[in-house]
Amino acid sequence: YQRRVHGGLSVERKPTKTVLDIVDSIKQNIRTKAQQQGVNAALNELTVVSFKSQVVAGVIYYVKIQYSPSEYLHAKILSPLPFTRLPPQLQAIRIPVKDSDEIRFF
Numbered sequence: 001y002q003r004r005v006h007g008g009l010s011v012e013r014k015p016t017k018t019v020l021d022i023v024d025s026i027k028q029n030i031r032t033k034a035q036q037q038g039v040n041a042a043l044n045e046l047t048v049v050s051f052k053s054q055v056v057a058g059v060i061y062y063v064k065i066q067y068s069p070s071e072y073l074h075a076k077i078l079s080p081l082p083f084t085r086l087p088p089q090l091q092a093i094r095i096p097v098k099d100s101d102e103i104r105f106f
Contacts (some may be wrong), residue, residue: 008054008063012103015048019061020089022077023048029090030065030075037095052098052103057081060091062103074098076106 023030023046031043049072051063058080066072073095080086094106 005013009052009103009105010054012033012050012052015063016051019051019063020048022061022079023063024076026075026077026088028089030073030093032069033090033093034067034073034095037093039067039095041068041071049099050103058084063103064097064099064101065105066099072099072101074101074103074106 014063022101027046030046034041045067047066049064049066051061053064054060056078061075061077061079063075063077064070064072065075073093074097076091077088079088080093092106
């Protein structure tokens with residue numbers, strides 16, 4: 001049994017269709033932000049590896065994404081409450097990270 005703290009991060013999970021769809025909808029924003037942070041790779045392949053979530057006024061997804069055979073990034077994505085009808089928003093990325101790096105707040 002794992003105790004959950006209100007406002008805390010969930011356990012790390014395999015990607016769901018919802019998370020895959022959200023990442024797909026903001027891939028270009030992820031590429032742009034990575035390039036602004038000095039990544040020279042094209043980031044053509046963005047593969048969701050796992051994620052954690054945090055329930056706030058909507059859901060914040062912390063997503064581990066593989067962008068080359070040995071390179072990863074973490075993306076922080078806000079999915080607003082449905083009644084707002086706002087699209088998911090990329091809030092930040094952490095790059096570079098390793099496959100072994102735990103997803104955490106940032």
